[in-house]
Amino acid sequence: MAESKKMLRVEISRFDPDRDEVPKTQEYEIPVQDDWKVLDAINYIKDEVDPSISHRWSCRMAVCGSCGMMLNGEPKLTCKTPLSDYDETIKIEPLANFPIVRDLVVDMDGFMDKFRKVKPWIVRAKARAEDMEDLNEKGTFSQSPDQLATFKQFSMCINCLLCYAACPVIANEPEFIGPAAIALGHRYNLDSRDEGQAERNSIFRGEGTVFSCSFANECSEVCPKNVDPAAAVNQAKLAAVVDWAKGLVLPREGA
Amino acid sequence: MVQVSRHDIVIVGGGGAGLRAAIAAAEANPDLSIALVSKVYPMRSHTVSAEGGAAAIARDDDNEELHGFDTVKGSDFLGDQDVIEYFVENAPRELALLENWGCPWSRNEDGSVSTRAFGGMSTKRTWYATDKVGFHMLHALFQHSLRFDNIVRYDEFFVTKLLVEDGRCQGVAALEIRTGEFHAILGRSVILATGGAGKIFPFTTNGTIKTGDGMALAYQAGVALKDMEFVQYHPTGLPGTGILITEAARGEGGYLRNNKDERFLVDYDYGVGDKAELGPRDMVSRAIIQEFEAGRGFEGRYGKYCVVDLRHLGEKHIDAKLPFVRELAKIYIGVDPVHEYIPIRPVVHYMMGGVDTDINAATELPGLFAAGEVACASLNGANRLGSNSLTECLVFGAVAGRNAIEFAQGAGEGNSSALVSQAEEEAARVEALRGNGRGNEKIAGLRHEMNSTMEAGCGVYRMQESMQIAATETRSIRKRAADLHLKDSSRVFNTEIVSALELQNMVELAEVLAVSAAHRKESRGAHTCRDYPTRDDQSFLYHTLAHRTDDGPRLGRKEVKLGHWEPQERKY
Numbered sequence: 001m002a003e004s005k006k007m008l009r010v011e012i013s014r015f016d017p018d019r020d021e022v023p024k025t026q027e028y029e030i031p032v033q034d035d036w037k038v039l040d041a042i043n044y045i046k047d048e049v050d051p052s053i054s055h056r057w058s059c060r061m062a063v064c065g066s067c068g069m070m071l072n073g074e075p076k077l078t079c080k081t082p083l084s085d086y087d088e089t090i091k092i093e094p095l096a097n098f099p100i101v102r103d104l105v106v107d108m109d110g111f112m113d114k115f116r117k118v119k120p121w122i123v124r125a126k127a128r129a130e131d132m133e134d135l136n137e138k139g140t141f142s143q144s145p146d147q148l149a150t151f152k153q154f155s156m157c158i159n160c161l162l163c164y165a166a167c168p169v170i171a172n173e174p175e176f177i178g179p180a181a182i183a184l185g186h187r188y189n190l191d192s193r194d195e196g197q198a199e200r201n202s203i204f205r206g207e208g209t210v211f212s213c214s215f216a217n218e219c220s221e222v223c224p225k226n227v228d229p230a231a232a233v234n235q236a237k238l239a240a241v242v243d244w245a246k247g248l249v250l251p252r253e254g255a
Numbered sequence: 256m257v258q259v260s261r262h263d264i265v266i267v268g269g270g271g272a273g274l275r276a277a278i279a280a281a282e283a284n285p286d287l288s289i290a291l292v293s294k295v296y297p298m299r300s301h302t303v304s305a306e307g308g309a310a311a312i313a314r315d316d317d318n319e320e321l322h323g324f325d326t327v328k329g330s331d332f333l334g335d336q337d338v339i340e341y342f343v344e345n346a347p348r349e350l351a352l353l354e355n356w357g358c359p360w361s362r363n364e365d366g367s368v369s370t371r372a373f374g375g376m377s378t379k380r381t382w383y384a385t386d387k388v389g390f391h392m393l394h395a396l397f398q399h400s401l402r403f404d405n406i407v408r409y410d411e412f413f414v415t416k417l418l419v420e421d422g423r424c425q426g427v428a429a430l431e432i433r434t435g436e437f438h439a440i441l442g443r444s445v446i447l448a449t450g451g452a453g454k455i456f457p458f459t460t461n462g463t464i465k466t467g468d469g470m471a472l473a474y475q476a477g478v479a480l481k482d483m484e485f486v487q488y489h490p491t492g493l494p495g496t497g498i499l500i501t502e503a504a505r506g507e508g509g510y511l512r513n514n515k516d517e518r519f520l521v522d523y524d525y526g527v528g529d530k531a532e533l534g535p536r537d538m539v540s541r542a543i544i545q546e547f548e549a550g551r552g553f554e555g556r557y558g559k560y561c562v563v564d565l566r567h568l569g570e571k572h573i574d575a576k577l578p579f580v581r582e583l584a585k586i587y588i589g590v591d592p593v594h595e596y597i598p599i600r601p602v603v604h605y606m607m608g609g610v611d612t613d614i615n616a617a618t619e620l621p622g623l624f625a626a627g628e629v630a631c632a633s634l635n636g637a638n639r640l641g642s643n644s645l646t647e648c649l650v651f652g653a654v655a656g657r658n659a660i661e662f663a664q665g666a667g668e669g670n671s672s673a674l675v676s677q678a679e680e681e682a683a684r685v686e687a688l689r690g691n692g693r694g695n696e697k698i699a700g701l702r703h704e705m706n707s708t709m710e711a712g713c714g715v716y717r718m719q720e721s722m723q724i725a726a727t728e729t730r731s732i733r734k735r736a737a738d739l740h741l742k743d744s745s746r747v748f749n750t751e752i753v754s755a756l757e758l759q760n761m762v763e764l765a766e767v768l769a770v771s772a773a774h775r776k777e778s779r780g781a782h783t784c785r786d787y788p789t790r791d792d793q794s795f796l797y798h799t800l801a802h803r804t805d806d807g808p809r810l811g812r813k814e815v816k817l818g819h820w821e822p823q824e825r826k827y
C-alpha cells in the first residue's frame with residue numbers, strides 16, 4: 001500500500017527486572033510508512049521483528065491515555081506523534097519519573113493513590129435523599145453553560161502522565177501529588193454541583209501538594225489535551241490560601 | 256501456585272457497564288465486597304472512545320412510545336420488546352444519575368441538559384458532552400467509583416476462565432499481567448462486562464483491547480452466544496486507521512458526498528428516506544458501498560471512500576459541538592473540516608450479538624450475569640441505533656449489579672478447593688503457552704488471516720458462498736490457533752502471552768459469527784445477503800443461539816419477545 005518505504009532506526013529501551021540490573025537499549029532498523037504515528041512503528045516491531053517488547057496502548061486515537069513514552073527525551077503520546085517528526089533515528093524510552101515495570105511500561109500505583117487523594121467525585125453536604133430538592137424535575141442539577149465552562153478544561157485530562165514525566169518537582173520529590181491530580185481536585189472545586197471545596201482545600205494546604213509547585217509550567221507545555229494543569233495549580237493555590245485566610249468554611253458563592 | 260482471594264461478587268470489566276454494575280452493587284450493600292477485574296486500568300477501557308452521545312428521553316416532545324418504537328424499528332424487529340420497554344423507561348434516570356455524579360453534559364442556556372439529533376431517532380434525545388461523551392462518562396463513573404471502599408480493584412489482570420462448580424459460576428481465573436502470577440478470584444456470582452469484539456475484523460473503530468474475551472469465556476463455559484451474525488458497520492470511519500468520525504457530525508447538520516459532489520443520500524433513494532444523513536447505520540453504510548460500486552467513490556491509498564462535509568456549519572459551531580472531530584481529522588488524516596472534506600468509509604463498529612442474556616442481565620448459567628457490549632440482551636436486535644449502547648451499559652450494568660448481589664446473598668460459598676484446583680489447571684494451560692517455541696503459528700500472521708477471512712466473508716454485503724468459505728476457514732484458523740509460536744518467556748508484563756490468549760478468544764468468535772451468518776438466509780438489519788435480499792419473518796424471526804462443541808458451534812433458536820409493536824416493513 002505504501003508507495004515508498006523509508007527506513008528508520010528505532011532505539012528502544014529494554015528492561016526485564018528478572019534479567020537486567022539497568023535498562024539497555026536495543027536497535028531496530030525498520031521500513032516505515034509516511035502516515036505512521038510512532039505507535040505504528042512500535043507495533044510493527046512487535047508484530048514482525050521482536051514480539052518480546054512490552055508497551056501499553058489501546059485506543060490509538062489519543063483518548064485512552066495509555067501510550068505515553070519519552071521520544072528523544074520528551075514525553076509524548078505515541079499514537080498522536082507523527083513518525084515524520086523524526087529523521088533517521090528515534091529513541092523510545094519509558095516515561096521519566098516513574099519506576100519501570102518492564103521495557104516501556106511504568107508503574108502507575110503511586111499515581112493512582114495520588115489521584116484518589118483529591119476526592120475526585122462530587123461531594124455533597126447533605127445525604128442523597130434530602131438532596132433531591134436541589135434537583136429539577138428531570139432529576140438533574142441546573143448548571144449554566146458558563147458554570148460548565150469554569151471547570152470544563154480541567155475535566156479533559158486523560159491521565160496520560162506526560163505532565164508527571166515533565167515535572168521538575170516530581171523528579172526531586174516523588175511524593176509530590178503532581179499536576180494532573182491537582183487539576184482534577186480543582187476541577188471538582190470549580191464544579192457548581194460540588195460542595196467539597198473545604199475538604200479539598202485543606203488537602204491542598206498539606207505537605208507535597210500545591211505549594212510544592214515551583215511554577216515551572218513544563219506540565220502545561222507537554223499536555224496533549226490542553227488541560228493546562230499549571231493554571232489549575234495556580235488557581236488552587238490561591239483558593240487554598242483565600243479559604244484559609246477567611247478562617248472559616250463557607251460553601252462557595254452561588255452553590 | 257495460585258493466589259486465592261474471595262469476594263461476594265466478581266465483575267470482569269471496568270468500562271461503562273462494569274463500573275456501573277460495581278457502583279450499583281456497592282450502593283446496594285456497603286458490607287459486601289466487590290472485585291472489579293480489568294485487563295487495563297478502568298479509565299483506559301474502550302468506552303473512553305465513544306464520541307456522539309447517550310440516548311434517553313429528555314424533551315417534552317418525546318415519550319417512551321417514540322423511543323421504544325424507534326429502537327424496535329431500528330432493530331428490524333429482532334429486539335425483545337420487554338427489554339426495550341424497560342430500557343427506555345429507565346434510561347432518563349440513569350443519565351440523570353450520571354449528571355449527579357459529575358458528568359459534564361453540555362447544557363442549554365436555562366441550565367438543563369442539552370440533547371442532539373442522532374440516526375434513526377425521531378427527535379433530539381441524545382445527551383452529549385461535546386463529542387467526547389464516552390470519555391466523560393467513563394471518567395465520571397470511574398471517579399465516582401473511587402469513593403466506595405468496598406470496590407476492590409484488580410487492575411491489569413487478564414481473566415482466562417470462568418470457574419464453574421456445582422452448576423453455577425463462582426469466580427474467575429486470572430493472570431496478573433504485571434507479575435505473571437495466577438489468581439483464583441472467587442465470588443458467589445460473576446458479572447461479565449468485557450465489551451465488544453471488533454478486532455476480529457481488520458478495519459474497525461475498536462481499540463486493540465476489544466477482543467471479545469468475555470464472549471469467549473462464556474462460550475467456553477457452555478453458555479450460548481446470541482445473534483452473532485449482526486455486526487454494525489458505522490458509515491464514517493477514517494480510511495487506514497478506522498478512527499471514528501461520530502454520527503453527531505451528521506446529527507449537527509453535516510452532509511455525506513460522493514465524488515460527483517452529490518449529497519447522494521438525498522439524491523438517490525436507498526431506503527433511508529427523507530431523513531437522509533440521519534438514516535440508520537445499516538442503511539447508510541449500504542448506500543455508501545453502492546456509491547463505490549457505481550463508480551462514485553473517491554480513490555485513495557486505502558481504497559475507495561466518500562466524504563463528510565461540515566464546512567457549511569462554520570468554525571464556531573464545529574468548535575462548540577464537534578471539537579474532537581476536528582482534532583481527530585487534523586491529526587489522523589491531515590484535513591481541517593472547517594475548510595475541507597473528511598474522507599470516510601464504512602467500518603466495523605459494534606457487535607449486536609453477544610452472551611445471551613435476558614431482561615435481568617442473567618445468562619443460562621446460574622450465578623453468571625452479563626451487561627454492556629459483551630451481552631446480547633436483545634435491545635439492539637439486528638441493528639443498534641447510535642447512542643443507545645452507552646445508555647444500555649448504564650441501565651443493564653445497574654441491573655446486573657443489583658441482581659448479582661441478590662444472587663450472591665442467596666448462595667453459599669461453594670467448594671473452594673474444587674474451584675482452586677480448576678484455577679490451577681488453567682494456570683498450567685496458560686503457563687504452557689508462555690514462550691512456547693514449539694508452536695508453528697505466528698500470532699500476527701494468524702490474526703491477519705482471521706481478519707481478512709472475516710472481511711471477505713462477513714462484510715456490509717454478504718453472499719452465501721462467501722459466508723460458507725468464511726465458516727470453513729475460520730474453523731481451520733481456530734484449530735491452528737492451538738499451535739501458536741511464542742518467543743517471550745519472561746514473567747513480568749508479558750504482553751505476547753496476552754495477545755496469544757486474545758487471539759485464541761477471537762478465533763472462536765470469528766467461527767461463531769461466520770457460521771451464524773451463513774445460516775441466516777434473509778436480509779435483516781445489518782445482516783444483508785445479496786442472494787436473499789429481503790427480510791423473511793416466516794422463517795427467520797428468531798434469535799440465533801450458538802453453543803460450543805469441539806467441532807464448532809451448534810446452532811439453536813430463541814423466540815423473539817414481541818409486544819405491542821407488530822413487525823412491519825422498515826421504512827424511513
Ligand SMILES: Cc1cc2nc3c(=O)[nH]c(=O)nc-3n(C[C@H](O)[C@H](O)[C@H](O)COP(=O)(O)OP(=O)(O)OC[C@H]3O[C@@H](n4cnc5c(N)ncnc54)[C@H](O)[C@@H]3O)c2cc1C
Nearest residue numbers: 268269270271272294302307308414450627628642644645
Ligand atoms: C469509537 C466508538 C465510538 C462510540 N460512540 C458511541 C456513542 O456515541 N454512543 C453510544 O451509545 N455508543 C457508542 N459506542 C459504543 C459504546 O461505546 C460501547 O458499546 C460501550 O462503551 C461498551 O462498553 P462496555 O462497558 O460494554 O465495554 P468496554 O468499555 O469496552 O470495557 C470492557 C472492559 O472489560 C475489560 N476486559 C475485557 N476483557 C477482559 C479480560 N479478559 N480480563 C479482564 N478484563 C477484561 C477491559 O479491560 C475493559 O475494562 C462507540 C464505540 C466506539 C468504538
Ligand code: SF4
Nearest residue numbers: 157158160161163223
Ligand atoms: S494534565 Fe495533561 S499531561 Fe497531565 S495527565 Fe492529564 S492529559 Fe496528561
Ligand code: FES
Nearest residue numbers: 060064065067079
Ligand atoms: S493508544 Fe490511547 S492514547 Fe494512545
